[in-house]
Structures are given as structure tokens and as C-alpha cells.
Amino acid sequence: MSTATMTLFHNTASPFVRKVLVFLHETGQLDRVALETVALSPTSPNAAVIANNPAGKIPALRLADGALLHDSRVIVDYIDHQHVGEPLIPRDGASRWRRLTLASLADALLDAALLIRYETFSRPQEKHWADWLDGQQAKIIRALGEFEEAASAELASRFDVASIGVACALGYLDFRQPNLAWREQFPQLAAWYAEVSQRPSMLATQPPV
């Protein structure tokens, strides 16, 4: 019998959903959540998601009492408060702000990658705006540069909110921009990612092929 008391609006292609799933895996709470798979984009929103999150975005998490949480930052914070192990988001001190800032940069990379995806996939070809696409891609490359600096010490030190965010961001780049060849330019990040992508939580949550 299922022990799930919460419902996660879910799609295997979503890197933001993946962060939540990795948190659930890493904190041993996967069986508490039922997955409701939805398909959506800004131009074809999903009615069930909108009813639960006016922004029309996933992830959204319905709790046992019916309360709704979004977005991924709020949800992973909630999940981190529901287990007794070492927190994956440091509760205080300088490390809290540094780890959350690295996690925020991973989210910014994902926002840029997702905007590129929507621009190139959903928008008619004649309406594509090259300068705007270049600006988004530049954000991605700058973020990768900062992660390269952080890879061998900061990211490698623990698999927490920062590392999970960066790992899911890299997984999404491989999924949507397979020709980017970021590994050559950022070798320490590549070595770190090769290791963490073998964790059971990462293997179990890979994007579709």
C-alpha cells in the first residue's frame, strides 16, 4: 500500500522537478510523495497546475492537509525540514548564504536554458531573436565559469542544496544542449559531475532519452 501523503506535479524533463526528486531521494522521503505527471509550457499551460499554482509552473507540491507549495526553492526547503538527518540546506552561518547563492546561480542557469528552449522550440522561427538568445547563452557560460572555480573544493565538499542544483543544471544542459561541449572548457566541473551523476539519486531521476 502506498504511504504517499503528498502529491508532486511532475515531468521527467523538468530540471526544477528533478531537484525536488533528488532531495527526496537523498533524505529518504521518496515514498511520501505521489507523482502527478503533467505536460506544459508557457503557450500550452496545464489546467491542473494553474489551479494549484497561478504561475502555471512545476514543481508544485500538495501537502497532506491540502496546502500548496511552490516553487522548487520553497519545496526543497520544506523537504529539508521534514527529516532528521544532516540538513541539505545549512540552517545558519556563512555557509548557508554561500550554498544558497550557488544554488541560486544554478537556478539562473536553468532559467536561461529554459528561456532558450522556449524561444527555439515553442516560438516560430521567424520570431527568433538572436541577440536575446546570445544573451541567455552568455549567462549559462558565465555561470559554468563560476562553477568551475567552485568544483574541486566547494562543490565536492558535500552533496547539498548547492551541489544538487548545479548537478541538475548540468544534467539539463546535456539534455537540451548536447552539442555545447562544456566539459572541454570546464574540466574540473566535468570531473566533479562525472562522479556525482553516478549517485543513486541522480541515476534514478535522469531526463528522458
Ligand SMILES: N[C@@H](CCC(=O)N[C@@H](CS)C(=O)NCC(=O)O)C(=O)O
Ligand atoms: N523558479 C521556478 C521555475 C520553475 C519552471 O520554470 N518550471 C518550468 C518547467 S521546467 C515550467 O513549469 N514552465 C512552464 C511555464 O513557464 O509556463 C522553480 O524553481 O520552481
